[in-house]
Amino acid sequence: MISDTNITQAEAAAAQIRTLILNGTFQPGQPLRQEALSEQLNVSRTPLRHALQSLVEDGLVEATDYKGARVAALDPGMVDDLFEMRLLLEPLALKSAFQHHTKLDFAKAEMALDAAEAERQPSKLSALNWDFHHALYRPSNRQTLLKTIEQLNRASALAEVIASSIVARPEKSAAEHRKLLQACRNGDEAGAMSILSEHLRFAHHDIRNREE
Amino acid sequence: MISDTNITQAEAAAAQIRTLILNGTFQPGQPLRQEALSEQLNVSRTPLRHALQSLVEDGLVEATDYKGARVAALDPGMVDDLFEMRLLLEPLALKSAFQHHTKLDFAKAEMALDAAEAERQPSKLSALNWDFHHALYRPSNRQTLLKTIEQLNRASALAEVIASSIVARPEKSAAEHRKLLQACRNGDEAGAMSILSEHLRFAHHDIRNREE
DNA sequence: TCTACTAATATTGGATACAATCATGATTTC
DNA sequence: GAAATCATGATTGTATCCAATATTAGTAGA
Numbered sequence: 001m002i003s004d005t006n007i008t009q010a011e012a013a014a015a016q017i018r019t020l021i022l023n024g025t026f027q028p029g030q031p032l033r034q035e036a037l038s039e040q041l042n043v044s045r046t047p048l049r050h051a052l053q054s055l056v057e058d059g060l061v062e063a064t065d066y067k068g069a070r071v072a073a074l075d076p077g078m079v080d081d082l083f084e085m086r087l088l089l090e091p092l093a094l095k096s097a098f099q100h101h102t103k104l105d106f107a108k109a110e111m112a113l114d115a116a117e118a119e120r121q122p123s124k125l126s127a128l129n130w131d132f133h134h135a136l137y138r139p140s141n142r143q144t145l146l147k148t149i150e151q152l153n154r155a156s157a158l159a160e161v162i163a164s165s166i167v168a169r170p171e172k173s174a175a176e177h178r179k180l181l182q183a184c185r186n187g188d189e190a191g192a193m194s195i196l197s198e199h200l201r202f203a204h205h206d207i208r209n210r211e212e
Numbered sequence: 213m214i215s216d217t218n219i220t221q222a223e224a225a226a227a228q229i230r231t232l233i234l235n236g237t238f239q240p241g242q243p244l245r246q247e248a249l250s251e252q253l254n255v256s257r258t259p260l261r262h263a264l265q266s267l268v269e270d271g272l273v274e275a276t277d278y279k280g281a282r283v284a285a286l287d288p289g290m291v292d293d294l295f296e297m298r299l300l301l302e303p304l305a306l307k308s309a310f311q312h313h314t315k316l317d318f319a320k321a322e323m324a325l326d327a328a329e330a331e332r333q334p335s336k337l338s339a340l341n342w343d344f345h346h347a348l349y350r351p352s353n354r355q356t357l358l359k360t361i362e363q364l365n366r367a368s369a370l371a372e373v374i375a376s377s378i379v380a381r382p383e384k385s386a387a388e389h390r391k392l393l394q395a396c397r398n399g400d401e402a403g404a405m406s407i408l409s410e411h412l413r414f415a416h417h418d419i420r421n422r423e424e
Numbered sequence: 425t426c427t428a429c430t431a432a433t434a435t436t437g438g439a440t441a442c443a444a445t446c447a448t449g450a451t452t453t454c
Numbered sequence: 455g456a457a458a459t460c461a462t463g464a465t466t467g468t469a470t471c472c473a474a475t476a477t478t479a480g481t482a483g484a
Binding site: 006008046049050053054057065066075077078081082084085088089092141142143144145148151152155 | 218219220223258261262265266269277278287289290293294296297300301304353354355356357360363364367
């Protein structure tokens, strides 16, 4: 076997459903019936249920026993909570990454940034968004911290999509990312920290102002 | 139907396995074979797999495709990460709760505290622990924030058990909790905040010192 | 003896059939 | 006529069987 990219059907289905949600095809509140979905995605109900369960843990889907699953309807305070947490945790990750400057490697970050500028599909944009941030935080080597931050980013992605913000401000976001990457390259820790915070505050603000 | 306590077999199995892990019956690294477990718990493999998956999302179990699941072996920095995050997020929740003082209700907190003092089983102790903290944070009404904090508490529970800390310091923890509750009752926001932070720092310290 | 390959076994992932639960609408009773 | 009850259909949860993958033991060849 050459490449070990063994993906399970449940994971494939989860990825597809996630895409459908993040691209707005599946609207919040919409019921997700197992049989219909399994037909649509050409998988049996067994892996489909696993997919739904993992999406529940991601916060993209809500489910109740015997009553079925539906696309999550985000509660009002969710966006504020997510960004307040990110504003506390992500600078921490970046700071820790700077302390392992021997491991710093910005190639992946730049790749994600380049790819993002050519991408317009919301689900892929949000994935590349995280790839970029993750590339910067990774040298910190703090797996547990990064796992939590990743969850918060995933949840934010849904909010961004609903607010049509991820497609509305890609250039602005890209510019902020470039500034952030440059500061990291220069070893300007303080500068990078403040750019990151500002970036998160902008994103938060833009999402809020598009909600009605 | 009088009470709507409909529990699914998968959830029941998950609860049982969680108990077995938190009580130390299942040691970290130990493989969890589906067939053996399904016999032991008297459920089929289908709901058992769902249970394992949800435990994976809780961080109590690690799984790899086609290679099976095992009790999570916590990585070295995990404890530090968890408590640094809790130290940032939990005071935030408490502070928000104070701002909704009309909703403050300490009955549940006291009940959890009383029950904890009579309890010696680690899995139940950690559950009551969370019940107490949750009762204090709940008036904040910040569901997303509280969900994240709950995850961090759940993950901490495993670490505490491994460090034999949850059974070693219950009286100390209970005393700290009583002080915290009293400060909240008195409306002493600043005092409560500092007691909470201190409480978390103590817990962190006690876990660290028991690891080898 | 060691390595590479193959076969046999064990274990997990998936498909399908069945049981339990919920939702809807008709029917009965007052 | 309204409310409660029951029956029917729809939907989810569970059990069991089959397929795919990994692991191990064994064998052949150098």
